[in-house]
Amino acid sequence: AQTVTQSQPEMSVQEAETVTLSCTYDTSESDYYLFWYKQPPSRQMILVIRQEAYKQQNATENRFSVNFQKAAKSFSLKISDSQLGDAAMYFCAYRSAIGGGADGLTFGKGTHLIIQP
Amino acid sequence: DGGITQSPKYLFRKEGQNVTLSCEQNLNHDAMYWYRQDPGQGLRLIYYSQIVNDFQKGDIAEGYSVSREKKESFPLTVTSAQKNPTAFYLCASRDWAGPAYEQYFGPGTRLTVT
Numbered sequence: 001a002q003t004v005t006q007s008q009p010e011m012s013v014q015e016a017e018t019v020t021l022s023c024t025y026d027t028s029e030s031d032y033y034l035f036w037y038k039q040p041p042s043r044q045m046i047l048v049i050r051q052e053a054y055k056q057q058n059a060t061e062n063r064f065s066v067n068f069q070k071a072a073k074s075f076s077l078k079i080s081d082s083q084l085g086d087a088a089m090y091f092c093a094y095r096s097a098i099g100g101g102a103d104g105l106t107f108g109k110g111t112h113l114i115i116q117p
Numbered sequence: 118d119g120g121i122t123q124s125p126k127y128l129f130r131k132e133g134q135n136v137t138l139s140c141e142q143n144l145n146h147d148a149m150y151w152y153r154q155d156p157g158q159g160l161r162l163i164y165y166s167q168i169v170n171d172f173q174k175g176d177i178a179e180g181y182s183v184s185r186e187k188k189e190s191f192p193l194t195v196t197s198a199q200k201n202p203t204a205f206y207l208c209a210s211r212d213w214a215g216p217a218y219e220q221y222f223g224p225g226t227r228l229t230v231t
Contacts, residue, residue, distance in 0.1 A: 009157075035219070045207065045222035091159055104150050104175055105220060107159040 002027045006108035021077045023092030031097040040088040087115045121223035140208035149191035150209040202230045
């Protein structure tokens with residue numbers, strides 16, 4: 001079974017600064033997908049960014065980028081120019097590519113990101 | 118607008134009663150999922166369904182049941198056998214024709230059992 005570990009229960013950053021959230025995972029599979037989801041106080045889950053394991057290039061979405069280290073099984077999220085609206089819980093998630101990956105996501109326990117004005 | 122609807126937003130029940138949480142999607146997605154979220158635990162998979170009339174247990178299925186009679190609907194019943202039913206429940210769906218497609222989440226239902 002796959003596991004996802006987020007070792008930082010809470011992080012704090014000054015507005016406009018850069019912050020990196022850590023995620024490690026354990027799997028014996030070679031083909032899979034990794035995701036970062038944001039959950040603001042409304043509790044609506046919002047996809048921030050995704051990475052296909054077969055792609056060496058790190059994914060980027062505007063101010064959000066990842067550092068994907070497949071050999072180290074590490075998938076960190078970097079948020080540049082932090083904004084007050086970035087304050088939320090952030091979850092790292094894994095999905096197998098086997099069988100179309102229809103069997104759901106495995107989530108980490110989350111990191112609570114605080115943005116200091 | 119396309120999306121996932123979960124109702125109600127808040128649900129209260131007495132211990133020993135079964136309760137059914139609603140999940141409806143108009144995204145024409147084949148796969149649907151139920152997750153449970155507890156403080157400090159992240160999301161854990163309860164059940165999932167890839168097609169109508171078929172579903173599989175997730176990691177924490179004990180005390181729960183589901184049905185998938187229609188493509189757009191995937192209700193979750195929390196039975197009296199579930200030892201700690203108070204939690205936040207999230208429904209999700211995905212078009213599993215493409216493995217990279219994201220899961221879309223509903224707004225969730227907060228269930229409190231006393």
